[in-house]
Amino acid sequence: MTSRLPTMLRDAAFTVLVAAALGIFVVGFRTLDVGSRTGLSFDYEFVDLGVALIVIFFGRLGLSLAASGLRWPAIALGGVMIALGASPLRLPSGFLHWFVVLGGVLLVIRATWPWANRVLASAARTATGRLLDRIGNQWLGWLLLGLAIILPFTPLADQKTMDLSVLILTYVMLGWGLNIVVGLAGLLDLGYVAFYAVGAYSYALLSTQQGLGFWAVLPLAGALAASFGILLGFPVLRLRGDYLAIVTLGFGEIIRLVILNWFDLTNGPAGIGSIPGPTLFGAVFAETAPAGKQTVSELLGIPFNGIHRLIFLYYIILLLALITNLFTQRMRRLPVGRAWEALREDETACKALGINPTNTKLTAFAVGAMFAGFAGSFFAAKQRFISPESFTFIESAIILAIVVLGGMGSQIGVVLAAVLLIGLPEWFRELGNYRMLAFGLAMVLIMVFRPRGLIAHREPSVRLHPVASGGSG
Amino acid sequence: MAYFSQQLINAITLGAIYGLIAIGYTMVYGIIGMINFAHGEVFMIGAFISLIGFMICSLLGIGSAPVAIVLVLLLAMAFSAVYGWAIERAAYRPLRGSFRLAPLISAIGVSIALQNYVQLVQGARPKPGGQIVSGGFSLFSADGFDVRMSWLQIIIVVVTVVLMAGFTWLIASTPLGRQQRACEQDMKMAALLGVDVDRTISFTFVLGAALAAVAGMLFLMYYGVIDFFIGFLAGIKAFTAAVLGGIGSLPGAMLGGLMIGLIEVFWAAYFSSEYKDVAAFAILVLVLIFRPTGLLGKPEIEKV
Numbered sequence: 017m018t019s020r021l022p023t024m025l026r027d028a029a030f031t032v033l034v035a036a037a038l039g040i041f042v043v044g045f046r047t048l049d050v051g052s053r054t055g056l057s058f059d060y061e062f063v064d065l066g067v068a069l070i071v072i073f074f075g076r077l078g079l080s081l082a083a084s085g086l087r088w089p090a091i092a093l094g095g096v097m098i099a100l101g102a103s104p105l106r107l108p109s110g111f112l113h114w115f116v117v118l119g120g121v122l123l124v125i126r127a128t129w130p131w132a133n134r135v136l137a138s139a140a141r142t143a144t145g146r147l148l149d150r151i152g153n154q155w156l157g158w159l160l161l162g163l164a165i166i167l168p169f170t171p172l173a174d175q176k177t178m179d180l181s182v183l184i185l186t187y188v189m190l191g192w193g194l195n196i197v198v199g200l201a202g203l204l205d206l207g208y209v210a211f212y213a214v215g216a217y218s219y220a221l222l223s224t225q226q227g228l229g230f231w232a233v234l235p236l237a238g239a240l241a242a243s244f245g246i247l248l249g250f251p252v253l254r255l256r257g258d259y260l261a262i263v264t265l266g267f268g269e270i271i272r273l274v275i276l277n278w279f280d281l282t283n284g285p286a287g288i289g290s291i292p293g294p295t296l297f298g299a300v301f302a303e304t305a306p307a308g309k310q311t312v313s314e315l316l317g318i319p320f321n322g323i324h325r326l327i328f329l330y331y332i333i334l335l336l337a338l339i340t341n342l343f344t345q346r347m348r349r350l351p352v353g354r355a356w357e358a359l360r361e362d363e364t365a366c367k368a369l370g371i372n373p374t375n376t377k378l379t380a381f382a383v384g385a386m387f388a389g390f391a392g393s394f395f396a397a398k399q400r401f402i403s404p405e406s407f408t409f410i411e412s413a414i415i416l417a418i419v420v421l422g423g424m425g426s427q428i429g430v431v432l433a434a435v436l437l438i439g440l441p442e443w444f445r446e447l448g449n450y451r452m453l454a455f456g457l458a459m460v461l462i463m464v465f466r467p468r469g470l471i472a473h474r475e476p477s478v479r480l481h482p483v484a485s486g487g488s489g
Numbered sequence: 490m491a492y493f494s495q496q497l498i499n500a501i502t503l504g505a506i507y508g509l510i511a512i513g514y515t516m517v518y519g520i521i522g523m524i525n526f527a528h529g530e531v532f533m534i535g536a537f538i539s540l541i542g543f544m545i546c547s548l549l550g551i552g553s554a555p556v557a558i559v560l561v562l563l564l565a566m567a568f569s570a571v572y573g574w575a576i577e578r579a580a581y582r583p584l585r586g587s588f589r590l591a592p593l594i595s596a597i598g599v600s601i602a603l604q605n606y607v608q609l610v611q612g613a614r615p616k617p618g619g620q621i622v623s624g625g626f627s628l629f630s631a632d633g634f635d636v637r638m639s640w641l642q643i644i645i646v647v648v649t650v651v652l653m654a655g656f657t658w659l660i661a662s663t664p665l666g667r668q669q670r671a672c673e674q675d676m677k678m679a680a681l682l683g684v685d686v687d688r689t690i691s692f693t694f695v696l697g698a699a700l701a702a703v704a705g706m707l708f709l710m711y712y713g714v715i716d717f718f719i720g721f722l723a724g725i726k727a728f729t730a731a732v733l734g735g736i737g738s739l740p741g742a743m744l745g746g747l748m749i750g751l752i753e754v755f756w757a758a759y760f761s762s763e764y765k766d767v768a769a770f771a772i773l774v775l776v777l778i779f780r781p782t783g784l785l786g787k788p789e790i791e792k793v
Contacts (some may be wrong), residue, residue: 037571041564043610045545058544061610130719175577204590206597250779258524258593262728263777266770273770277763409721413597420594453605459598464583467591 024080031076032069039065067112071097075119082127093337101331111450157428164334168327178326180442182333182398187438189337191418191430193387196344198416199425200353201380202360203253204261206412207268210248211241211385213275213407215392218289220402221281230294230397234390242382249381253374268412271475276404287403293325294332294397301325329398336394340387341427347383356380410452414438417459422470433469496758497751502642504691504750505649509704510727511734511742513573513654513697519673519737520693521585527576528701529724530603535702537607538716543709554622558644558710565706566699567604573698574691581734582687600720607717615716618709622701629724645707652703653743656696665692673737684773689717722766726753729773735786 047060074093082090097120101113103329167173167181190212197205218237222228228236252263275282282288294299299315301324347353355376359366359452363373396402418437422429437458441451462469509534517525542561551557574582580599584591625639660666671679672689680686708723709715726749734745749769756768 034571034575037568038575041541041568042534042607045541047541047544047611047616047773049612049614058541058548196646204593217745252774255777255781258590259732259777259781261590261593262524262725262732263774265725266729266773270767270770273764357683410601413601416594416597449605449609453602453609456598456600456602456605460580460595463587463591463595464580467584467587 020084024077024084027080028073028076032073035072036065036069039068043068055242064109064112068115071116071119071451075123078123079126082123082129087127087131088141089179090127091124094120094127096120097123104372108383131284147421148287159429160428161338168330173323173327173328175323178323178330180439182326182330183442184434184438185330185333186395186398187415187418187434188431189333189340189391189394190415191422192337192340192344192427192432193384193391194415194419195345195422195425195427195430196356196387197384198419200344200348200360201356201377203377203380204258204416205381205384206261206409206416207264207266208384208388208409208415209407209409210264210268210271211245212395212411213271213404214241214385215389216396216402216406217275217282217392218389219393219396220291223292223397224288224290230292230393234393236436237393238386238389241392242386245382245385246378249378249385250374253377253381265409265412268407268409272404272407275407282404285404287401288396289401291396291400291402293400293472294328296328301328315395329394333391333394333398343383343387344427352376352379413459414455416454420459421469422461426469429469490627491631491636494628494636494752494756495634498636498638498642500751500754501747502645502750503553503600503754504747506704506707506711506746507727507730507749508725508743508746509649509652509700509707510723511730511746513701514728514731515734515736515739515742516669516693516697518731520669520676520690521581521592523581523592524596524728525581525694525697526593526724527580527599528697529720529722530600531569531572531576531698531720532701532705532708532723532727533715533717533720534572534603534607535565535698536709536719537611537616537705537717538568538702539565539706539709540616540715543618543621555642557621560707562648562703565657565702569702569705570699573694573701575740577691577694582690591687604717604720606710611717613717615714618713618715620713621710641710645711648707649705652700657739659696665689669693672727717770726766726769729769729776732773732783733776737782738783738785741783741785 044060044062044065046061048057048059053345074097078090078093097116099120101116101118101120107460131194140149164185168178184411190208194205194208197203197208213238218240219230222233222236223230248264248267252260255263276285278284295301296312296316299310299312301312311320318324345352348357355366356379358369358371359373361375366373366376386413388484395406399406414437418430418433421437422431422433437455440456510528513528513531514525517523517528539561542564543557546560551560564676576599580595581592584595620639622644623639625637625642628636628638630636645684658671668679668684668689669692671684672686676686679689704723704727705715708719727746730745730749731742733748734741734743734744749772752772753765753769757765760768
């Protein structure tokens with residue numbers, strides 16, 4: 017045991033050296049916008065850097081300890097870090113407190129991980145465990161659905177919760193849409209947000225300029241987005257995985273740049289405002305109706321309340337998302353859905369069996385684009401204002417992260433991931449700028465530690481020989 | 490004619506910068522077959538280290554521009570190389586042997602994280618770099634238009650050419666370069682013959698990052714302003730350059746960089762500057778559709 021300590025210390029020292037090299041300029045010298053010859057001056061942050069390096073040293077040491085099975089020293093080290101970070105000790109900046117605490121928490125998690133895994137695994141083997149597992153597999157989806165349906169009637173449903181739920185459901189729908197492309201057909205699409213933008217702008221333009229209603233435009237927007245999908249997909253779907261990714265990224269940027277610069281049509285960076293919201297049998301959600309229209313409160317004979325609009329939006333997006341899910345589930349049982357999955361597993365074998373890869377990929381691409389189009393027009397109707405800023409690459413990356421974190425191809429996984437990636441950060445708004453930093457790091461960590469996602473589901477929808485019922489599935 | 494020559498000079502300058510970044514993409518793709526999405530971010534960090542380096546130089550009273558440039562160049566190369574090494578070690582190496590898209594997704598994560606890291610520690614506002622080298626001379630005048638070439642443009646082209654020459658020598662005739670080429674051809678076989686594959690891949694990332702840092706410094710000197718977001722667009726364009734030239738081919742990367750520089754500058758000069766990025770992306774799409782192997786690339790044989 018003790019003989020390994022020098023190696024660990026050396027390793028930790030090396031890590032600190034690398035971290036120091038990484039941080040010395042970018043972190044150590046903070047450029048400020050006032051002052052000297054170049055118009056910039058420095059703010060020196062060496063104390064912060066030093067504290068961070070000490071934390072990194074002990075963190076790395078703790079990780080090595082945990083990795084070689086010395087659980088208790090690692091937990092103790094983590095505990096000390098948490099205590100120090102949370103103590104009233106005055107560190108140079110508030111962020112450092114968080115940094116120390118977070119390091120400690122991660123260390124404790126890492127140290128207890130194998131043990132927790134063992135306990136969970138043995139718990140899953142007991143009779144109750146197996147029962148819960150089966151219930152989980154079969155009923156979790158229905159349970160979530162039930163909760164989602166009754167949510168607006170629970171006392172939880174205030175403005176903030178409903179807003180957040182609508183947002184999460186939008187991402188669930190986008191995630192399910194992209195799941196068809198990425199999870200089922202195995203095509204990495206980094207420009208998915210382009211179709212979202214097409215849907216949003218279709219509704220915004222058709223409603224503000226042609227006076228069409230939400231329900232009339234919805235299918236149109238889906239069709240438009242799908243045709244864009246075919247148009248863009250047709251030439252590029254012959255490409256290999258990562259080339260395809262970059263080309264779709266290029267397309268996403270092209271569409272955004274065109275929206276940004278085509279001033280006459282899209283009003284450029286200023287965006288389109290006062291987009292009408294969706295109506296319920298022609299009745300609008302407003303306190304007073306415009307001429308010739310009826311408000312919903314008049315139609316239903318209930319007093320006006322601003323939250324009704326939100327609840328209505330909530331049910332629309334819930335319905336749209338469920339349609340996406342149902343459609344996907346059905347498609348997976350059709351020949352084309354099976355061809356998607358086959359193509360994901362082995363393209364060459366598919367070609368040999370007479371599947372036309374281009375057409376098959378194209379349907380996946382178009383169907384995915386269609387759902388993004390639906391979600392886009394919903395987004396425009398909800399926000400009532402859209403601008404190119406809502407459709408940057410980072411949106412595509414977030415949707416992709418939801419699909420990947422969920423476990424590509426898993427529908428429930430997408431829901432969990434959307435709640436995790438959209439819900440948590442919205443809840444912790446105070447994190448501010450650190451949100452996206454954590455988001456990027458999380459993407460890396462998931463790939464490193466759980467590349468198959470939260471719920472790994474790469475099982476084919478059909479099997480020639482059913483597995484024995486005891487199998488884990 | 491004069492206008493054309495002037496644009497040509499500008500295009501070659503820009504193309505040199507893209508070419509330097511493109512080499513990093515092409516080498517990494519050549520050796521492990523992944524698109525290093527975070528490479529643009531290394532370029533951005535190189536630009537930031539250069540900015541800070543120039544400021545330190547002026548604080549220390551190093552007045553002579555050539556000395557400052559050489560110092561900052563070495564500094565940016567060395568410290569960006571650490572970034573390249575660390576990214577590979579932390580985010581890509583554990584994923585070797587995972588499913589095909591895993592490293593790409595991890596790279597996107599690294600890219601997002603680095604952008605926000607720099608935004609947090611250095612602020613979101615554009616940073617003016619000041620003018621390190623100024624002046625130039627007039628080449629010739631025609632049609633009442635003065636064709637000028639600045640010292641800066643000469644420095645950029647000279648630095649690029651010298652580095653390219655050194656780099657080509659490194660790959661072609663040093664043991665390290667030989668190992669690098671061996672791994673590119675057949676990693677398993679190279680490992681069997683005693684090449685340290687992990688070290689060679691790290692070496693590739695270090696080299697790519699150092700060249701990207703040079704591009705970052707030149708970018709800072711040329712445009713005079715940087716922010717945390719410059720890596721995204723420059724990265725995509727440089728990747729386009731690598732694809733255009735034939736991914737995996739070093740002269741191809743340089744050629745592709747020049748072509749992207751030409752397309753961008755001439756599009757902006759003769760058509761519209763708003764759509765110059767669209768033009769670059771459109772080229773990427775067209776090349777991939779009609780000539781997926783690029784101008785100098787070898788066709789890829791898919792083995793089952």
